[in-house]
Amino acid sequence: MNKYTKKIENEIYYLIKKKNPTIEEISKELNISYDKLKSYINKSSKKYKKSLIKKIRKAKDEYFIDAKIKIENALIKKSLGYYSKDIIKEIKTDKEGNESKTKKIVYKYNPPNERAIIVFFELLKKRYDKRLEYIRKKREERENNNKINIRVGFDN
Structure with a gap:
């Protein structure tokens, strides 16, 4: 099998995007x-067919972006507190020896996690600092573009 079809390349793309396998x-x-x-x-990274390598890189980027979003959502959930659903299975035996199985759904409140709150605020602070740095750089660029260079003197 010298050449792979677009179908196989797409399957590779979706596998990497979904699971990031080796x-x-x-x-x-x-x-x-x-x-x-x-x-x-x-061969595709060196020679003629860079489309596969581009697809692999794009799939890996998308995988990590999805993972980052899931982690952030889990962090927010733990920071705010949440309800979880527990299923308790009970087996009861009556006087005659007959067993009856029951399922009981219990909702449990998980209070906010202190460590998750700290990590969440550290994350927000880093984002805010990056945003301020970006704004500062843009302001400096505008100021540098608006400067007028005037040379005074004589060239001999």
Whole structure:
């Protein structure tokens, strides 16, 4: 198999975007020889077909952006406190020896986590500091663009 189709390239893209697997895991998932897949990826990064490498990079970026969003959402959830649903299974035996199974749903409140709140505010502070730095740089650029250079003197 010298050339892979767009279909296989797209499957590689979606696998990486979903799970971020290794090349070995991708080869097992797609039933492709590890060596052939690795050489194909290496050739595509060096020579003629950079589209696969671009797709792989894009998929990895999307995977990490999704992971970052999920982590931030979990952090916010722990910072605010949340209700969780617990299912308790009970087995009761009556006097005759008959067992009856019951499921009981219990809602439990998990209070805000102090460490999560601290981490959340540190994250907000870093974002705010980055934003201020960006604004400062933009202001300096505007000021530098508005400066007028005047040379006074004589060239001999």
